[in-house]
Amino acid sequence: MKQITIAIDGYSSTGKSTVAKRLAKALNYIYVDTGAMYRAVTLYALDQNLITDEHLDVQGVVNAVEKLKLNFVLNLDTQQGEIHLNGANVEGKIRNLRVSRKVSKIAAIPEVRAKLVALQQKMGEDKGVVMDGRDIGTVVFPNAELKLFMTASAEKRANRRYKELLERGDKVSYDDVLKNVQERDHIDSTRKTSPLKKAADAIEFDNSDMGLDEQFERIHQFALRLINK
Numbered sequence: 601m602k603q604i605t606i607a608i609d610g611y612s613s614t615g616k617s618t619v620a621k622r623l624a625k626a627l628n629y630i631y632v633d634t635g636a637m638y639r640a641v642t643l644y645a646l647d648q649n650l651i652t653d654e655h656l657d658v659q660g661v662v663n664a665v666e667k668l669k670l671n672f673v674l675n676l677d678t679q680q681g682e683i684h685l686n687g688a689n690v691e692g693k694i695r696n697l698r699v700s701r702k703v704s705k706i707a708a709i710p711e712v713r714a715k716l717v718a719l720q721q722k723m724g725e726d727k728g729v730v731m732d733g734r735d736i737g738t739v740v741f742p743n744a745e746l747k748l749f750m751t752a753s754a755e756k757r758a759n760r761r762y763k764e765l766l767e768r769g770d771k772v773s774y775d776d777v778l779k780n781v782q783e784r785d786h787i788d789s790t791r792k793t794s795p796l797k798k799a800a801d802a803i804e805f806d807n808s809d810m811g812l813d814e815q816f817e818r819i820h821q822f823a824l825r826l827i828n829k
């Protein structure tokens with residue numbers, strides 16, 4: 601079967617990863633969560649005190665990212681790829697507000713982006729990949745056969761993320777989650793290097809009022825049409 605590249609971009613908490621994972625499974629493609637890569641670098645920077653509420657040591661982060669080892673390892677029980685940082689599984693440590701509050705600042709550093717984009721291009725070089733992020737259709741794979749741009753209102757997205765965090769046992773307030781979603785939207789779409797924007801040839805997908813199954817079915821059909829062309 602023909603292999604294509606599928607790029608899924610959009611604002612945070614638009615459900616990109618849920619649909620991307622399901623699509624990768626249905627097509628037997630590799631799934632790459634590029635947000636996890638930026639989050640893992642942020643975790644490292646936090647642990648090394650390179651970023652605090654008061655300061656950001658940009659040169660320190662740039663030096664560190666050159667040496668960091670980042671890769672995905674398949675968890676055989678869940679059949680999901682999990683991010684490893686310098687050989688340690690950090691999947692359980694990157695999806696909290698501590699990391700979310702700082703990740704956009706780390707992702708705005710051009711050298712960090714250059715290094716992660718190169719890794720992502722390598723991961724997808726043989727096609728047969730579903731990659732989600734902010735700049736996949738614009739920068740990482742501008743020639744991707746299928747590009748989607750996911751949107752939903754900030755309140756709907758904050759509500760989804762809030763429920764997820766509560767289910768995991770994190771003690772957060774809805775207002776803090778909404779504030780973080782809005783802050784990240786702002787930083788992600790106004791940064792100088794590769795800001796979040798819809799690629800001219802991406803299909804825009806507003807899922808504020810769409811269930812997961814309907815969303816998946818529609819995107820799956822787009823993909824099958826291109827694969828069978």
Ligand code: DC
Binds near residue numbers: 635703788
């Ligand atoms: O998808 P996510 O919320 O896990 O992403 C975390 C942050 O990483 C997000 O606020 C912006 C940044 N990011 C990015 O700049 N480029 C990507 N390709 C993926 C994520």
